[in-house]
Amino acid sequence: MSTPEKIAIIGAGLIGRSWAIVFARAGHPVAIWDSDVNAIQISRAAIGKALAELERFGLIEEAPAHVLQRIRSSPSLQDAVADAAYVQESTAERIDVKRQVFARMDVAAPPRCILASSTSTIPASAISEQLPGRHRCLVAHPVNPPHIVPLVEVAPAPWTAPEVTTRTRALHEQVGQVPILVNREVPGFVVNRLQAALLMEAWRLVKEDHCTVEDLDKCLKDGLGLRWAFMGPFETIDLNAPGGLPDYARRYGQVFYEALRGVRPEPWDEALIAKVDGQRRKVLARSQLDVRAAWRDRRLMALVAHKRAMRDVF
DSSP: OSSSOEEEEEOOOOHHHHHHHHHHHHOOOEEEEEEHHHHHHHHHHHHHHHHHHHTTTTSSSHHHHHTTTTEEEOOHHHHHHHHHHHEOOOSSSSSHHHHHHHHHHHHHTTTTEEEEEEESSSSSHHHHHTTTTTEEEEHHHHHESSTTTTTTEEOOOTTTTHHHHHHHHHHHHHHOOEEOOHHHHOOOTTHHHHHHHHHHHHHHHHHHHSSSHHHHHHHIIIIIIOOOTOOOOHHHHHHSSTTTHHHHHHHHHHHHHHTTTTOOOOOHHHHHHHHHHHHHHHHSSSSGHHHHHHHHHHHHHHHHHHHHHHHTTT
């Protein structure tokens, strides 16, 4: 999509609103629809506020009002997807809902229109298997919020046309996202599997009283997370041994294996959830969650702005 083409957003919740910003700030006209009329009404004010924050951190080049003009509310799903080149679905994380929505989109959208889902847990094959147009369906899973955190997992079904996957990846690169390709369907995709591995061990360490919730969070935000903000785990270990990655693997691979070989994932039972939540509530009252989420977004925007500024410095 070298020239601006219409993008449809189906679902006007947190993720849908964020996607609308991603495409509109890149110059695309955006049509947004939700079955809940109130969600659409709320979305415009929320998008305007988010755009103002992006301007404050130097992350958009236009006035927020100009970007907002490219986003319009649609009266129906059919109207939203009509003449669209790409659809980003962000409805409820329920397979029955997504199957129904995709069936409607497949009927209403132009033949070359790509149908993508924001789902974080459901493979594209489970959503699109019965559709006549299943070849144009895939997952484009973002990290929340996508208008700040750019990574997108492009995860096709086994029958997704290669050209659809290629066009989807190119579109996300064009609008400033950072797409990766999930070569084969895997439960949880890639990002969530990495997150799950860390979370499972984090909960276990707290359950067994090796450390507190607050101190465990410090291990990431004041330790590993500082490196991981600009390097992935393979690049990290490649730089952490004199002989690079093979040297690191030979030095520490067996040690890590021994530390974790007896560990099996366990469900988070109600007692453990209560324990972890009790420690978190001492740090942050539940009534302050929304305030802290807004703080998180500002910190993320500042970090993104810093990374952009430092891109060519060293």
